[in-house]
Amino acid sequence: MQLPYPYPLSEIKKLIPVKIITGKSDNITGINEIHKVVEGDLSFVDHPKYYDKCLTSAASVVLINSETVDNPQGKTLLISDDPFRDYNVLVRHFRPFIPIQHNISPTAKIGENTIIQTGVVIGEKVQIGNNCIIHPNVSIYNHTQIGDNVIIHANTVIGADAFYFKRRPEGYDKMLSCGRVIIEDDVEIGALCTIDKGVSGDTIIGQGTKLDNQVHIGHGCVIGKNCLFAAQVGVAGKAHIKDNVILWGQVGVSKSLTIGENAVVLAQSGVPKSLEGNRTYFGSPVGDARSKMKEIAALKQLPDLLKRSRK
Amino acid sequence: MQLPYPYPLSEIKKLIPVKIITGKSDNITGINEIHKVVEGDLSFVDHPKYYDKCLTSAASVVLINSETVDNPQGKTLLISDDPFRDYNVLVRHFRPFIPIQHNISPTAKIGENTIIQTGVVIGEKVQIGNNCIIHPNVSIYNHTQIGDNVIIHANTVIGADAFYFKRRPEGYDKMLSCGRVIIEDDVEIGALCTIDKGVSGDTIIGQGTKLDNQVHIGHGCVIGKNCLFAAQVGVAGKAHIKDNVILWGQVGVSKSLTIGENAVVLAQSGVPKSLEGNRTYFGSPVGDARSKMKEIAALKQLPDLLKRSRK
Amino acid sequence: MQLPYPYPLSEIKKLIPVKIITGKSDNITGINEIHKVVEGDLSFVDHPKYYDKCLTSAASVVLINSETVDNPQGKTLLISDDPFRDYNVLVRHFRPFIPIQHNISPTAKIGENTIIQTGVVIGEKVQIGNNCIIHPNVSIYNHTQIGDNVIIHANTVIGADAFYFKRRPEGYDKMLSCGRVIIEDDVEIGALCTIDKGVSGDTIIGQGTKLDNQVHIGHGCVIGKNCLFAAQVGVAGKAHIKDNVILWGQVGVSKSLTIGENAVVLAQSGVPKSLEGNRTYFGSPVGDARSKMKEIAALKQLPDLLKRSRK
Known part of the structure; x- marks a missing residue:
């Protein structure tokens, strides 16, 4: 999701308990998981298998559970013991669940x-x-x-x-x-x-x-x-x-x-x-x-072929 | 669908821009696509491949995009440049979409x-x-x-x-x-x-x-x-x-x-x-x-059969 | 289902036209079909194929369409000409259908x-x-x-x-x-x-x-x-x-x-x-x-194998 305006990381730090390793950006303009990330976004990664993919993606800020990673693009890193949990905290903050009070919301x-x-x-x-x-x-x-x-x-x-x-x-x-x-x-x-x-x-x-x-x-x-x-x-x-x-x-x-x-x-x-x-x-x-239709036609003949092959 | 009463083609002509080739009927008692057509119905056809089927069906009146067709039963023809479009106009006229205003319609x-x-x-x-x-x-x-x-x-x-x-x-x-x-x-x-x-x-x-x-x-x-x-x-x-x-x-x-x-x-x-x-x-x-169960049982033996056949 | 209290068979007899063969219980604490039956339950059976299963189940009372059955555990029997129908009568009695009058029932x-x-x-x-x-x-x-x-x-x-x-x-x-x-x-x-x-x-x-x-x-x-x-x-x-x-x-x-x-x-x-x-x-x-993946791979080769086997 895109945020309505660039959101400073100093404010993010009040929401989730992270250590900031400064890098290319000190604010974020959106939050996205790795498949949808665009420049300006914060994304997250919590498994070494995907560190490289995330650190070479379009993300500007990466929420990650390791401080000692290869960071060729100099992305800003937010070090967390649980990036998945902290990412969810941000989602809940920026897009809180709002119950539906009417058949048609007055904001629709x-x-x-x-x-x-x-x-x-x-x-x-x-x-x-x-x-x-x-x-x-x-x-x-x-x-x-x-x-x-x-x-x-x-x-x-x-x-x-x-x-x-x-x-x-x-x-x-x-x-x-x-x-x-x-x-x-x-x-x-x-x-x-x-x-x-x-x-x-x-x-x-x-x-x-x-x-x-x-x-x-x-x-x-x-x-x-x-x-x-x-x-x-x-x-x-x-x-x-x-x-x-x-x-x-x-x-x-x-x-x-x-x-x-x-x-x-x-x-x-x-x-x-x-x-x-x-x-x-x-x-x-x-x-x-x-090809599949040919296989299906062939399969019909298989029981007979097996019988013959046994002889 | 059946109409509540025979509907004159002179009225149909006011709804859709067709030329009428007079034939066995000058009114319709229903409108139906080709699979459901019964006597008295108007039906439509817009592809030469299906002209024959439609012109030998039970339809009394045929909405069609060709004037020069073999019409052995002397059906009334309505010549249109787009029978599909004009058929839709008739459906919309005879069965207009009526929004549901209440949980239970007063007409139910x-x-x-x-x-x-x-x-x-x-x-x-x-x-x-x-x-x-x-x-x-x-x-x-x-x-x-x-x-x-x-x-x-x-x-x-x-x-x-x-x-x-x-x-x-x-x-x-x-x-x-x-x-x-x-x-x-x-x-x-x-x-x-x-x-x-x-x-x-x-x-x-x-x-x-x-x-x-x-x-x-x-x-x-x-x-x-x-x-x-x-x-x-x-x-x-x-x-x-x-x-x-x-x-x-x-x-x-x-x-x-x-x-x-x-x-x-x-x-x-x-x-x-x-x-x-x-x-x-x-x-x-x-x-x-x-038979299918036999094929499935035979298929389980196929990998082995292939191995043997390779030798 | 469990009943709120032990329900005497003399009351059951008022609901369904059965003959009672007295046995191990003169009341029931629940009604259940054979797959879910527990001690104290009434269950039913209407086909000789399943008599034995029901009469050796945990049920205390069996609604059955035969009086002359092997009843090793001395279960109480309710003899009915149509146990399925009578079981349904009991279900309807103990759990009657109650229409929903409000969006949220006041008993919820x-x-x-x-x-x-x-x-x-x-x-x-x-x-x-x-x-x-x-x-x-x-x-x-x-x-x-x-x-x-x-x-x-x-x-x-x-x-x-x-x-x-x-x-x-x-x-x-x-x-x-x-x-x-x-x-x-x-x-x-x-x-x-x-x-x-x-x-x-x-x-x-x-x-x-x-x-x-x-x-x-x-x-x-x-x-x-x-x-x-x-x-x-x-x-x-x-x-x-x-x-x-x-x-x-x-x-x-x-x-x-x-x-x-x-x-x-x-x-x-x-x-x-x-x-x-x-x-x-x-x-x-x-x-x-x-194994299935191997069969699928083998099946792709079957049309060729058949061709070769024909030669």
């Missing part, structure tokens, strides 16, 4: 000719454009941004928290989300869909994209323009799906991968890693659809 | 001993029979018809729009839905299910059928009597599933196919084309369950 | 610092602990128990009826549910999840467990502590999933099985029978993940 902005049906709940600082229809019992969490000509069907949930936990000896510790959901113009979202907010960046549904019912889009996904996702598709966190991609029913997409433009993934397929565009895929895990 | 009819729990939203002209229970936060769109002794669990959505789009160079163009959902007597529908309305005909859930939670039924499906669908089953548009069919958990069924009576489809299977009744199926794509 | 107990967002519906005798957040439009059925520090995201449904039907010649007959859902401390449940109540016992979500969006947990499941279930996982009735189990996205788990501690089941897998703990699984049906 709703455009012209937009119809909000009965039972819809709209959180703090939500923005909805013109000519939208939000069907009954939809729940929209704080800070969601929705463009023009958007239709959202009944009981869909926009902006629930990222499913992101750190395993501690005593159980799972939740990473608090401060990202948003951004839904561009001309999007239609079916009934009973879930689109989670980003952990620190934004989940984006591109212009003209259409989602059928019961689709799940995880935290921080970026979905391109004019995509078509059939019912019960699930996309895990931070996947990047480019323009004009078609996912048929019950397809599952793993996290942090890319699907290229114009790719088509046939029903019930599972996508464990990135896919090139302009091709058709099938299977769990997916492969080229035509 | 609700039977005796029917319990409507808190947070339920019931649209225009919905009919619900006797002795039903509609659990909290269910959303029922306009024109839905529900029989007697029906139970619908919480947060389910009945009658959302069909997921049906035409690809245009500039993006997807939505086909407006004017069909309904009809739920017959003694049906039970789980929590968080979606049953979409038909594009122009009806989606029907047959008497005595039971759906578990998170089941999706696409637009225009006809589900028989005493079917049992386990949790997270998804059925695409216009599938016809006959009586006493059992679909186990997470089964996916493709569009516009038929599953015969008493068929059983085991969990997580995918049904890409029609299935005969009275058999048990498994796999994605499905086959006879016993 | 809600702890300190717990936030109930707009549109949430909370049924009769629900208990919610301290420091919980219940997000908008969640529906919580009667008798649910929720611990401390629990987060439930929007439009989730807790405590809907078990999907449990008896096939009769005239259609499906519903087994009424009198169990509860119990959610322990520190659990987080995503948006649009369904957790069904037990048929007669409790569905339990163990302390510290986290469910992503659109997860379905069937009736009477017992989920351990610190489990992690990704989006769109479905677990059928009475599954027992032990501590620290991880189920990735769209996994399906069949009914009445056990998954051992620390097991990991990869995305889209289907679990048809019990799994040992401390291992990683994949496939539908699942096997050891590494």
